[in-house]
Amino acid sequence: MYYNEKTMLYYDGKFQEATTASTGLYGQSLHYGYAVFEGIKSYKTKNGAKIFKAKEHYDRLKKSAELMMIPFDYSTEEMIDLTYKLLEMNNLSNAYIRPLVICSPNMSLSKGNKSSLIIEAWSWDNGYLSDHARIMTSSFERPNPKAFRIEAKASGHYVNSILASQEAKDKGFDEAMLLDGNGNVAESSGANIFYEKDAKLYTPAKGSILPGITRATMFEICDQLGISYEEKFFKPEEMEGADAGFFCGTAAEVVALESLNNIPFKLKWENSVSALIQKAYRHLVFEEDYSYLKQALYV
Numbered sequence: 001m002y003y004n005e006k007t008m009l010y011y012d013g014k015f016q017e018a019t020t021a022s023t024g025l026y027g028q029s030l031h032y033g034y035a036v037f038e039g040i041k042s043y044k045t046k047n048g049a050k051i052f053k054a055k056e057h058y059d060r061l062k063k064s065a066e067l068m069m070i071p072f073d074y075s076t077e078e079m080i081d082l083t084y085k086l087l088e089m090n091n092l093s094n095a096y097i098r099p100l101v102i103c104s105p106n107m108s109l110s111k112g113n114k115s116s117l118i119i120e121a122w123s124w125d126n127g128y129l130s131d132h133a134r135i136m137t138s139s140f141e142r143p144n145p146k147a148f149r150i151e152a153k154a155s156g157h158y159v160n161s162i163l164a165s166q167e168a169k170d171k172g173f174d175e176a177m178l179l180d181g182n183g184n185v186a187e188s189s190g191a192n193i194f195y196e197k198d199a200k201l202y203t204p205a206k207g208s209i210l211p212g213i214t215r216a217t218m219f220e221i222c223d224q225l226g227i228s229y230e231e232k233f234f235k236p237e238e239m240e241g242a243d244a245g246f247f248c249g250t251a252a253e254v255v256a257l258e259s260l261n262n263i264p265f266k267l268k269w270e271n272s273v274s275a276l277i278q279k280a281y282r283h284l285v286f287e288e289d290y291s292y293l294k295q296a297l298y299v
Helices: 028-032 054-067 074-091 157-170 212-226 273-287 290-297
Strands: 008-011 014-017 040-045 048-051 096-101 115-121 134-142 175-178 185-188 191-198 200-204 229-232 244-249 253-260
Touching: 008 074, 014 074, 028 096, 048 054, 048 074, 048 115, 054 074, 054 096, 054 212, 074 096, 074 115, 134 157, 157 175, 185 191, 185 200, 191 212, 191 253, 200 212, 200 273, 212 244, 212 253, 212 273, 212 290, 244 273, 273 290
Parallel strands: 134 175, 134 253, 200 229
Antiparallel strands: 008 014, 008 115, 040 048, 040 096, 096 115, 175 185, 191 200, 191 244, 244 253
């Protein structure tokens, strides 16, 4: 799925074949999850391949490295240029892009001495979840923000995500919804959460969530279309049986939810304001106008 004998990646200053790339076995990134990464997507637009919000993603990668005390001196502009070159080398347009910053060999519990940048890309024109996902409240909580730099997209944090997601799948659900330490809804294993009630959207406030770039895009779309939204803390019971709900993230894009804890959302997805948001997002990433959707709010 990810690479073959022709696939090229960028690693430590040069482009090379994915099948020949290797890394050391004595690093903190492998042993302790001490690394940072991004999930980015590019789309085939009328103007060619376009990386969606490339600057925002690479700015966050740099911020994550800073928060995790990993030395990292690539500029955002340099990484964007490298990524477009990599897409061209692999003849990719609709692609998922994974930059990863790993640390040099060091088995001690101390900050990194040196880092390497890896950029991989592969063809992927859909999200990792299908619409009408059935989700459950996980028994696993989001990491305590007093114990981690929760706003950093750090590799080790995602062990928590694997546990929660697999628990949900083992119980017959599509995905998990995690709470924070106070019992408030936080996010899924890899995406932010919104629910809809009376044509207004609600999403968890900052605190225990990764405030995603796609989450911020939802606010931009709402502002454009005149849709009300609110960031607040809320319990899962408030979301259960709402009019609609969705996950959003770079990989997920906008995923319609069918039910939470086996309680269905009330509206047919196509009749919800959330469905308009989903359509608008798809137009946006392909650089298409979506202002016409505003009319549907008043029909």
